[in-house]
Amino acid sequence: xxxxxxxxxKFGKLVVLNGLDLNIKEGGIFAILGPNGSGKxxxxxxxxxxxxxxxxxxxxxxxxxxxxxxxxxxxNYLPQIANFPPNLTVVELIxxxxxxxxxQSYEQDLIKLFGLTDSLQKKLGNLSGGTxxxxxxxxxxxxxxxxxxxxxxxxxxxxxxxxxxKELILREKAKGKTILITTHIMSFVDEMAxxxxxxxxxxxxxxxxxxxxxxxxNNDNLEHAIANLIAKQYA
Amino acid sequence: xxxxxxxxxYDLMRSRWSxxxxxxxxxLGFVLLFLNNDVNKAVITLMNIIIVLxxxxxxxxxxxxxxxxREFTELLLAQPINRKKIFMGQFLGISISLxxxxxxxxxxxxxxxxxxxxxxxxxxxxxLVVGSFLNFIFVALSYNIALSTENKIKGFGYAILMxxxxxxxxxxxxxxxxxxxxxxxxxxxxxxxxxxxPIDLSRILILLKLDISALLGYTGAVFRKFFGTxxxxxxxxxILILWVLIPVVRMNxxxxxxxx
Numbered sequence: 001x002x003x004x005x006x007x008x009x010k011f012g013k014l015v016v017l018n019g020l021d022l023n024i025k026e027g028g029i030f031a032i033l034g035p036n037g038s039g040k041x042x043x044x045x046x047x048x049x050x051x052x053x054x055x056x057x058x059x060x061x062x063x064x065x066x067x068x069x070x071x072x073x074x075x076n077y078l079p080q081i082a083n084f085p086p087n088l089t090v091v092e093l094i095x096x097x098x099x100x101x102x103x104q105s106y107e108q109d110l111i112k113l114f115g116l117t118d119s120l121q122k123k124l125g126n127l128s129g130g131t132x133x134x135x136x137x138x139x140x141x142x143x144x145x146x147x148x149x150x151x152x153x154x155x156x157x158x159x160x161x162x163x164x165x166k167e168l169i170l171r172e173k174a175k176g177k178t179i180l181i182t183t184h185i186m187s188f189v190d191e192m193a194x195x196x197x198x199x200x201x202x203x204x205x206x207x208x209x210x211x212x213x214x215x216x217x218n219n220d221n222l223e224h225a226i227a228n229l230i231a232k233q234y235a
Numbered sequence: 236x237x238x239x240x241x242x243x244x245y246d247l248m249r250s251r252w253s254x255x256x257x258x259x260x261x262x263l264g265f266v267l268l269f270l271n272n273d274v275n276k277a278v279i280t281l282m283n284i285i286i287v288l289x290x291x292x293x294x295x296x297x298x299x300x301x302x303x304x305r306e307f308t309e310l311l312l313a314q315p316i317n318r319k320k321i322f323m324g325q326f327l328g329i330s331i332s333l334x335x336x337x338x339x340x341x342x343x344x345x346x347x348x349x350x351x352x353x354x355x356x357x358x359x360x361x362x363l364v365v366g367s368f369l370n371f372i373f374v375a376l377s378y379n380i381a382l383s384t385e386n387k388i389k390g391f392g393y394a395i396l397m398x399x400x401x402x403x404x405x406x407x408x409x410x411x412x413x414x415x416x417x418x419x420x421x422x423x424x425x426x427x428x429x430x431x432x433p434i435d436l437s438r439i440l441i442l443l444k445l446d447i448s449a450l451l452g453y454t455g456a457v458f459r460k461f462f463g464t465x466x467x468x469x470x471x472x473x474i475l476i477l478w479v480l481i482p483v484v485r486m487n488x489x490x491x492x493x494x495x
Contacts, residue, residue: 011494050312050495067491073315083306087249088242096242100314139310 001026001147001178002047007056009042009202016042017053018202026146029169029179031193035230038199040182041080044149048077060147073101075147078140080155083132086125090116090135093124097139107142113164114138130156137161141168148172150181154188166192186223198229205229236320236327239311243328247300253336256292260340268348274355275445278362281341282441285362286434287402289369293333297377298394300329302387312495319487322378326486330374334367361444365437368475372433373398375482382489405432422457429458430471433478440471 002024009017016039024030032040045051047058049065049072058065065071084093098105111117114134119127127135133156140148150169154162169179169192183189189196189210196213198206206213206229210222219225247253263284267277304325311321345359377394384390409428413421429435439455443464458467 045495048313049318050309052492052494069317070315072313075313077310077313079306079309079313081306084310085242085246085304085307087246096238097310097314099238100311100316102315 001061003059005057007046007058008054009046009051010054016202020203022197022204022207024178026178027176028194029173029181029192030195030197031189032180032182032197032199033189033226034199039202040199041151043199044151044180044182048072048149073103074145075149076140076143076145078136078150078153080151084124084135087123089121089123091120093135094139101143103143105142106144107138110138110141114161130158130161133157134161137165146177148177148179150179152183153181154183154185186226190222200230236324239321239324240328243325244332247329247332253332256333257336257340260337261343264341264344268344275358278355278358279445282362282438285366286369286438289337289366290373290402290434291398293370293373294377294394294398296329296333297374298381298391300325301378301381302390309495318490322486322490326374326378326483330371333370333374337366337370338363358445361441365441368479369433369437372475372478372482375479375486379482379486379489382486382493401432401434405435422461425457426461430474433475436471436474440468443467
C-alpha cells in the first residue's frame with residue numbers, strides 16, 4: 001500500500017534518512033520505532049508531503065505522492081504536538097476541519113467517548129494539554145480513511161482516555177485499516193502492534209513481528225529486545 | 236483558500252490585539268479631527284503615523300501569527316489542501332483583518348466629522364489605500380522572513396530589523412549619500428532609491444496628492460519634476476503593487492521546497 005524507495009533526506013549537514021526502503025502492506029498496526037532522532041517523524045512527514053525528500057520516491061496505492069495533495073483525503077494524521085489557534089472554540093475547530101475535507105465525518109460518538117461535551121464551547125487556548133490531545137484524537141478519527149498515522153498518540157492522556165484510544169485503534173484495525181504509530185512506550189507497542197519497523201541511522205534496521213524480534217534478540221521483554229537492537233549498533 | 240482565509244481572519248478578529256489596534260486608530264482619528272479642526276492637517280499628521288505604524292504592526296502580526304500557528308499549520312498541511320493555498324489564505328487573512336482595523340478605526344471618526352461633505356475625502360481615501368498597501372506589503376515581507384527562518388527569536392529579530400531599516404535607517408543612509416555625493420547628479424539615483432523602499436514611496440504618493448511641496452523633500456521634488464503629479468501617482472501606485480506581488484511570488488517559490 002505504501003512504498004518508500006531509496007529515500008534520502010538531509011537537513012543541512014545532518015543526514016536523517018539515508019537510502020531508506022520500506023514497503024507497508026494494507027491492513028494492520030505498524031509500530032515505527034527507533035531512538036530519538038532516528039528519522040521516524042521525518043519518514044512520516046515525507047509521506048504526508050510536509051518534508052520533501054532530497055532523493056527517492058514514495059508511492060501510496062501505486063501512485064507517487066511527491067508534491068501532490070489530493071491523496072491526503074484518504075489518510076488521517078495525528079500530529080505530535082497539539083497546538084491549535086487559541087481563539088477558536090473546540091466546536092469551531094471541528095467544524096473547520098470538517099469543512100476542509102469533502103468527506104463524511106463521525107465526530108459525535110468520539111466527543112462523547114472522550115467526555116469532551118462540556119469542553120465544546122471552550123476556547124482551545126484554555127484547554128489542558130491532555131484535553132487538547134483528546135481533541136486532536138477526535139479530529140484524527142472522525143474521518144473514515146484507509147490509512148491512519150499516529151505520532152506519539154499517548155502523550156498526556158489519562159488512563160481512561162488511553163483505554164478508549166486503544167479500543168479505537170483496534171476497531172479501525174478490525175475494519176481493515178492500515179495504522180502507523182510512532183511511540184516510545186514499549187508496553188503500548190507490545191499490546192497493539194502487529195509489526196515493528198525499527199529505524200536506525202536513517203535506514204530500516206529491522207522489520208517483522210513482535211515475536212520475531214523477541215526471538216531474534218533472544219529476549220522475552222520487548223523493551224529489552226529493543227534496547228538490545230540499539231546497543232548492537234552502539235557496540 | 237477562502238476557507239483558510241475565513242478562519243485566519245476570524246481567529247485574528249477575535250484576538251485582543253486586533254481590537255487594541257482598532258481602538259488606537261479610532262482614538263487617534265477622533266483626537267486629531269476634533270481637536271485640530273483642519274482636515275488637511277489631520278491627514279498629514281495621520282500620514283506620518285500610518286507610514287511608520289502600519290508597517291510595524293504588519294510586520295509584528297505577520298511574524299507572530301506565523302510562529303504561533305506553526306503547529307496548527309502542520310495540522311492543515313496534513314489535510315488534503317495545496318500548501319500554497321494554506322499560506323496565501325493566512326497571508327490574506329492577516330492583511331485583511333489589519334486593513335479592516337485601519338479603515339474602520341479611522342473611517343468612523345471621519346464619517347462622524349462629516350467628511351463626505353468636505354473636499355478632503357479623496358486625500359483621506361488615498362491615505363487609507365496607502366495604509367492598506369503597507370499592511371499587505373509588510374505582512375508579505377514578514378511572512379517571507381518567517382518562512383526562511385526556523386528560529387522564532389531570530390525571525391522576529393530579522394523582521395523588526397527590516398522594519399527599522401526601511402522606516403528609519405534607509406532614510407538616514409539616503410540623506411548621508413546625498414550629502415556625500417553632493418557634486419554628482421543624483422536625480423536618477425534618488426528616484427530609483429525611493430522605489431526600493433515602500434515607505435518612502437507611500438509618503439511621496441500621499442504628498443503628491445496633497446500637493447504640499449514644502450513637505451515633499453528632495454526625492455519628492457525630483458519625483459514630481461520627473462513624472463508630474465498624475466504620472467508620478469500612477470507609477471508609485473504600480474510600484475506599490477509590485478511590492479506586494481514580488482514577496483508573494485517569492486513566498487510561493489519558497490514553499491515549494493520548504494520542510495515542516
